Amino acid sequence: MIFMKGDGDCNRMAEVSGELEAASVRAQLNSRAMSVAQWEVVLLCTAINMLDGYDVLVMSFAAAPVAADWQLDPASLGLLLSAGLVGMAFGSIVLGSLADALGRKQLVHICLFTVTIGMIVSAYTQSQLQLLAMRFVTGVGIGGMLATLTGLVSEYANDKRRAICMGLLQSGYPLGALFGGVIAAQIIQFADWRALFLFGGGALSIAAAFDRHSLT
Numbered sequence: 601m602i603f604m605k606g607d608g609d610c611n612r613m614a615e616v617s618g619e620l621e622a623a624s625v626r627a628q629l630n631s632r633a634m635s636v637a638q639w640e641v642v643l644l645c646t647a648i649n650m651l652d653g654y655d656v657l658v659m660s661f662a663a664a665p666v667a668a669d670w671q672l673d674p675a676s677l678g679l680l681l682s683a684g685l686v687g688m689a690f691g692s693i694v695l696g697s698l699a700d701a702l703g704r705k706q707l708v709h710i711c712l713f714t715v716t717i718g719m720i721v722s723a724y725t726q727s728q729l730q731l732l733a734m735r736f737v738t739g740v741g742i743g744g745m746l747a748t749l750t751g752l753v754s755e756y757a758n759d760k761r762r763a764i765c766m767g768l769l770q771s772g773y774p775l776g777a778l779f780g781g782v783i784a785a786q787i788i789q790f791a792d793w794r795a796l797f798l799f800g801g802g803a804l805s806i807a808a809a810f811d812r813h814s815l816t
Contacts, residue, residue: 634761641756642765645749646772648712648807652742653776654783655715655800656684659735661784662793666731669793676728683732687739688746695744704752707744712808714741720801723794746773 659666659681667677691711699707718738725731749769757765787795 632758634758638756638758642753642768644807644810645708645753646768648708648745648811649749649769649772650776650779651800651803651807652715652745653773653778654780655719655738655742655804656688657777657780658719658784658796658800659684661781661788662796665788665793670728672728680728680732680735683735684739684742687736687741688743689739690736691740691743691745692747693743695740696747698744699748699751704748704755707748708752709808709811711741711745711748712804712811714738715745716801716804716808719797719804723797723801 663677663681666672666680672680695707695711702710715738718734718741722731722734722738725734750766753765753769754762783799784796787799
């Protein structure tokens with residue numbers, strides 16, 4: 601008697617085959633030292649995380665001149681400061697959940713593009729509502745990025761170096777906020793608040809160029 605395999609059996613066999621292949625790749629990564637390409641990805645993700653630290657706090661750096669420029673009261677300024685955080689929460693939940701479906705590398709590309717556009721367009725906004733919308737969009741990209749970079753670095757690191765790689769990644773965010781504040785203090789001395797967003801957008805554009813090269 602001949603038994604025909606159903607679609608469910610075929611799908612299950614494909615899943616098992618994929619799991620075995622993934623396990624084989626992981627075993628190969630753990631059996632040797634991390635390559636230059638692996639470290640390159642870890643350092644790139646750390647640099648992106650540093651830029652995220654700057655991008656989250658850029659509104660704080662620009663708060664005083666924005667309030668003076670548009671004559672905003674404390675409540676209106678508070679909305680601008682919190683819009684990015686709301687976007688981050690939304691992006692972490694919605695975009696972060698798409699990592700397995702789209703692939704982490706593809707999602708990093710999408711989030712990086714979103715944050716870059718959000719920062720650049722923020723520099724050309726003409727009203728509180730426009731800037732509020734752009735801060736939310738930027739936050740969505742940052743939230744998705746933060747949720748994805750951790751998994752990506754964990755995938756590229758071997759077991760021996762995973763702890764130091766994750767430590768490097770997590771250090772990027774506060775370092776970006778720290779150095780970003782120092783840079784912003786210098787920029788604001790000779791330019792208006794829009795230059796702060798343009799600086800962030802420009803730095804992200806450079807990161808995006810390296811991102812397309814390294815995360816392929």
